[in-house]
Amino acid sequence: MATITRIDFANKLREKFGLTTTDSYKLVDLIFTEVEESLVRGEEVKFAGLGTFKILNKPQRMGRNPKTGAPAVISARRVVSFRPSTEFRKKVA
DSSP: OOOOOHHHHHHHHHHHHOOOHHHHHHHHHHHHHHHHHHHHTTOOEEETTTEEEEEEEEOOEEEEOTTTOOEEEEOOEEEEEEEEOHHHHHHHO
């Protein structure tokens, strides 16, 4: 299974739109930075036809150490969640 990187995105932009390599890298970095900053501020990020990224606040809970089976507290934390759009789910399925 292949992994798509920022460089891959930048190269696709360069090929498709005739951007310079530098400009395509800057554009990809700008997009990802804006998504990251929006999520840090607690905003949802929606991409039409793709899905929605948002932050979930998970409360503290009890878990267990899988190695020893001993009970352990899992601390409260913020996690990024992605919910794919119906259109995207149909394409992937």
